[in-house]
Amino acid sequence: MGKRREPRVQARLQVRIAGIDASGRALLQIVPTRNISRQGALLAGIQGEVKLGETIAITYKNSKARFLVTWVGEAGTERAGQIGVQSVDPEKCIWDTTTLPPMAADMYTAPPPPKVQMGS
Numbered sequence: 001m002g003k004r005r006e007p008r009v010q011a012r013l014q015v016r017i018a019g020i021d022a023s024g025r026a027l028l029q030i031v032p033t034r035n036i037s038r039q040g041a042l043l044a045g046i047q048g049e050v051k052l053g054e055t056i057a058i059t060y061k062n063s064k065a066r067f068l069v070t071w072v073g074e075a076g077t078e079r080a081g082q083i084g085v086q087s088v089d090p091e092k093c094i095w096d097t098t099t100l101p102p103m104a105a106d107m108y109t110a111p112p113p114p115k116v117q118m119g120s
Contacts, residue, residue, distance in 0.1 A: 008035040008042075009100055015043070019056030022049035027056070036095050039087040040067070046081045055088060063094035 013033045021027045027048060034042040041058070050056070054069045066088040073079030087093075093100075 006037045006039060008037045008040075010034070011036045011095075013060060013095070015041075016059040017043065017046075017056050018059075019050070019054060022051045034082070036100070038093045038095070038097070038100055039090055040070070040085055041095075042082060042084050044082050046083055049075075050083050056085065058085065058094065060094045065089060065092045065094045 011033055013036065014030055015033060016030050017027065019027045025048075027050065029045075029047060031043050031045040034044050036042075043058075050069055050072060052069055052072050055066050056069060057064060058067050067085035068088055069083050070086045071084030073082035
């Protein structure tokens with residue numbers, strides 16, 4: 001069982017994010033989601049560095065909520081520019097809830113870490 005609190009659904013939605021980047025500068029971008037859940041999302045295409053634990057505002061259509069950055073893709077990897085976010089207000093869901101699965105236990109299992117091969 002993974003660390004996710006709820007199931008996710010693949011969704012490419014255009015959202016506006018606003019906050020402060022790791023350099024202390026204003027962050028205002030329109031980026032796509034990769035997947036969403038009732039309380040969170042995986043965002044891609046982030047320009048600049050966002051710190052873990054930072055709070056950002058996300059606007060989707062006419063709905064806006066604050067989210068905590070809970071995961072940041074490592075620079076120099078295929079996950080660079082991605083962040084995972086969790087809603088600060090669990091009662092508020094900004095997504096179209098008709099596209100989301102009902103609340104249930106998440107069955108996600110993290111893939112095993114890559115094996116490191118030692119040279120001779």
